[in-house]
Amino acid sequence: xxxxxxxxxxxxPLTPATFHVLFALADGELHGxxxxxxxxxxxxxxxxxxxGTLYGTIKRLLExxxxxxxxxxxxxxxxxxxxxxxxxxxxxxxxVSAECQRYAALVRVARSKGLLTVxxxxx
Amino acid sequence: MVRLFRVALGSYPSAYRRxxxxxxxxxxxxxxxxxxxxxxxxxILVFLLWTAGDLLLSSLRERLATLSKHxxxxxxxxxxxxxxxxxxxxxVVAMAILTLVTSVTLALPKTYMSSTKVTLNVSEGxxxxxxxxxxxxxxxxxxSSEVLRQAALRAHLAELxxxxxxxxxxxxPVEIVSILRDKLEVRQFRMTRLAxxxxxxxDRQLAADVANAIAGSYVDSQLGNPETSPQRxxxxxxxxxxxxPIRPNLPLNVFLGLVVGGxxxxxxxxxxxxxxxxxxxxxxxxxxSAAASPV
Numbered sequence: 001x002x003x004x005x006x007x008x009x010x011x012x013p014l015t016p017a018t019f020h021v022l023f024a025l026a027d028g029e030l031h032g033x034x035x036x037x038x039x040x041x042x043x044x045x046x047x048x049x050x051x052g053t054l055y056g057t058i059k060r061l062l063e064x065x066x067x068x069x070x071x072x073x074x075x076x077x078x079x080x081x082x083x084x085x086x087x088x089x090x091x092x093x094x095x096v097s098a099e100c101q102r103y104a105a106l107v108r109v110a111r112s113k114g115l116l117t118v119x120x121x122x123x
Numbered sequence: 124m125v126r127l128f129r130v131a132l133g134s135y136p137s138a139y140r141r142x143x144x145x146x147x148x149x150x151x152x153x154x155x156x157x158x159x160x161x162x163x164x165x166x167i168l169v170f171l172l173w174t175a176g177d178l179l180l181s182s183l184r185e186r187l188a189t190l191s192k193h194x195x196x197x198x199x200x201x202x203x204x205x206x207x208x209x210x211x212x213x214x215v216v217a218m219a220i221l222t223l224v225t226s227v228t229l230a231l232p233k234t235y236m237s238s239t240k241v242t243l244n245v246s247e248g249x250x251x252x253x254x255x256x257x258x259x260x261x262x263x264x265x266x267s268s269e270v271l272r273q274a275a276l277r278a279h280l281a282e283l284x285x286x287x288x289x290x291x292x293x294x295x296p297v298e299i300v301s302i303l304r305d306k307l308e309v310r311q312f313r314m315t316r317l318a319x320x321x322x323x324x325x326d327r328q329l330a331a332d333v334a335n336a337i338a339g340s341y342v343d344s345q346l347g348n349p350e351t352s353p354q355r356x357x358x359x360x361x362x363x364x365x366x367x368p369i370r371p372n373l374p375l376n377v378f379l380g381l382v383v384g385g386x387x388x389x390x391x392x393x394x395x396x397x398x399x400x401x402x403x404x405x406x407x408x409x410x411x412s413a414a415a416s417p418v
Contacts, residue, residue, distance in 0.1 A: 033150045050177025051147040051154075056184060059143065084146055 006091060008098040017057045020047055022066065022088065022096035029070050031083040032058065058086065066092030124171075125152050131175075134182040136189045183211055205399035213392025217384040224380030225373075233368035235327035239338040240360035241265075243316045244345045258311055261356075262318060265309050265341045268300050273340035275299045278333050306330075307337070317359060327364040334362035 014022070024030060024038035035058075036049055049057075061067040070085040088096070110116045128151045132144045151174065158170045187207060243261040264270060275281065275296065284302065285293045294302075308321040320337050324330040338358050345356035 032146050033153050036150060036154075050174050050181070051150045052177040052181030054150065055143040055147050056181045059139065059185075083149065 008091070008094040011095050012099055012102055014095070014099050015057075016047065017049060017053055018061065019096065019099055020049070021054070021057050021061060022092055022099075025067060025086060025088045025092070026096060029085040029087045031085050033083075035086070061092065062086075064091075065089055066095055124155055128155075128174075128178075131178050134178065135185055138189075139185050179215070183215070184208075187211060205396055208399055209392040209396035212395045213388040213390075215388075216391040217388030220384035220387055221377070221380045224376055224384070228371045228373050228376040231371045232325050234323050234325055234370040235330050235365035235367075236321055236323050236369045237327070237331035237334045237362040237365055238319050238321040238360075239334045239358065239362035240312075240317050240319050241338045241341060242357045242359055243311075243318050244356040258316065258318075262309050262311060264344070265318060265320060265337065266304065266307065268297075270337065270340045270344055271300045271303050271307075272296050273344070274333065274336040275303060277336035277339060278329070280333070283329065303333070306333070320362075322362070323369070327366075331362040331364045338362070 020039045020042070021035055023042065024035045027038065030038065032051070032054055036054055039047055039049055058067070062069065066089055067086050068089050070087055107116065125148065129144075129148055132140055132147060135144070154170070154174075158167055243258055244264075280299050280303070281294055281296075284299060288294060288298075288302065306323045308323070309318055310321075311318050320334050320341075322330045322334040322337070324333065335358075342356045342358055
């Protein structure tokens, strides 16, 4: 008997920190500092996370099995000190996709109301 | 700074620290390196304050989450609920205000007060109305430039205050009189011919010396006054150095800090509770969910 499928829409809307971490991991495996840099780059510096917020979010995502840890590997920028890498699970992928769909629907409605005359530019 | 960060990680629960402390330290080290390389003092300060705030709030959250899972803790509400968060936020604000008020009070320089009493040169037989005006006049005489100038000479204030108030040079008499007026308070003892001369200064001995000098200058200024016969202005009470500072008033300030902090803390708790209830979003569940099949 197949396992019941969890509906990702049931977790929406996501908190900003949760969304940004999942969104960053959509690019592939990343370590903590890279997630932080990705969030800052994606939002042009408008969203910044401290280590406390970042790892509190990672902890909750791990507990919910939306992300998982990959094997740690050395990083030359840290004199080969080992770093832990994280990646999305299948459920995490579906949750972040569902949230992006929700944002896309909001953008369509905003455009139809004339609230978005040009596409927002994020360098 | 990284060592300080490592110490601050002690505020997290031990299980959390075992799992994430090393990574958090790695991240902070890289952020700190990036901020330092830009070399802007304001940016560094803002970064440190922001990181401290981030650690404080997230460690509080983790501690509360740990407490709420503790099997022996019987609390009427979940500490990770909106109410718990609101109360924690209010408590943080109240403690922050109390800490700020106490720190500022302790950091403020202490001021001492010394007072002396003189009888005023006022005719005892004068009618009540004239007597009142006469007393007011004498109080103004005590604070007049001439009396204060003489008092400044007696107390050697030019030598004592010039290094404090001027980078170099000597204070002029008019400047000394101006400074003295800011430190001086003269008042009448009701229904008497007595005036109290109060002087405030950070140096308790100097406050006493200046009070006595002003009193002595006033009494001397009445010598040879054709209307003073016999002389009525007299020094009644010599000023002694104050034993305790009168400013800042630590118990009063702490009490006010408690009251204001308590009120603001309650207000913050109320706003937080309303905000969290209104805008609470579903984040990831805190218990492991069933693993879904891969897409």
